[in-house]
Amino acid sequence: MKITWLTQGSFLFESTGTRILVDPYMSDCLESKGLKRLVEFPLSFDELKPDILICTHDHLDHLDPETVQYIAALYPEAAITGPISCYEHFRQLGIAEQRLILLERGKSVVQGKIAITPVLAIHSDPQAVGLVIQTADKKIYLSADSEYDDDLICPLTQNCELILICINGRLGNMSLDEALNVVKAVKPLNALPMHYGLFAENTVDPQPFIDDCIKNSINSFEMKPGGQFEL
Numbered sequence: 001m002k003i004t005w006l007t008q009g010s011f012l013f014e015s016t017g018t019r020i021l022v023d024p025y026m027s028d029c030l031e032s033k034g035l036k037r038l039v040e041f042p043l044s045f046d047e048l049k050p051d052i053l054i055c056t057h058d059h060l061d062h063l064d065p066e067t068v069q070y071i072a073a074l075y076p077e078a079a080i081t082g083p084i085s086c087y088e089h090f091r092q093l094g095i096a097e098q099r100l101i102l103l104e105r106g107k108s109v110v111q112g113k114i115a116i117t118p119v120l121a122i123h124s125d126p127q128a129v130g131l132v133i134q135t136a137d138k139k140i141y142l143s144a145d146s147e148y149d150d151d152l153i154c155p156l157t158q159n160c161e162l163i164l165i166c167i168n169g170r171l172g173n174m175s176l177d178e179a180l181n182v183v184k185a186v187k188p189l190n191a192l193p194m195h196y197g198l199f200a201e202n203t204v205d206p207q208p209f210i211d212d213c214i215k216n217s218i219n220s221f222e223m224k225p226g227g228q229f230e231l
């Protein structure tokens with residue numbers, strides 16, 4: 001599994017020829033609300049080549065209407081998926097219903113040889129989901145945007161090879177300490193912090209989280225936007 005962090009909560013997962021794109025925020029639509037991006041989105045539209053686009057919830061840094069419409073037009077074969085809040089938004093954007101897939105917690109969607117299972121997220125979009133992404137031998141848990149809740153820790157999320165977890169500690173997301181509590185309970189081999197560094201008003205230093213993971217014998221490091229690593 002090759003993984004590329006695309007800033008904020010956005011990732012590209014690639015395995016056995018399948019490319020899963022999650023939550024790309026490529027426009028500057030939040031600038032009009034006072035949130036100016038600090039870093040450019042690291043890939044061009046032509047480089048994305050998604051087989052499936054997933055939006056985990058209907059907030060502009062995760063479902064960016066301009067980005068979704070552009071990707072939908074450029075890649076007419078790609079499935080466009082999300083929980084009901086996103087699904088309705090996709091329809092409003094004029095995306096054909098036959099390429100939409102509704103994500104429901106606990107119900108897996110299979111793309112190529114990868115199973116994607118939406119799981120609980122506690123966020124101001126009540127339909128928000130986290131994702132468990134499984135290949136034949138690897139399991140990844142992406143928290144997406146979520147507050148802490150004991151129920152984030154469940155058989156589906158436990159003992160994964162990798163957890164990608166939000167740490168920014170505001171606007172409905174876990175703090176560093178809360179994210180660490182999830183990590184200690186989920187017991188992944190690797191835990192990487194995400195959802196920071198895009199907006200000055202909503203960021204945090206990830207290093208204390210990384211240090212605490214390593215103290216707990218869980219591998220961790222700071223991802224670089226656009227940097228690819230292999231699991």
Ligand SMILES: [Zn+2]
Nearest residue numbers: 009061062145
């Ligand atoms: Zn967010």
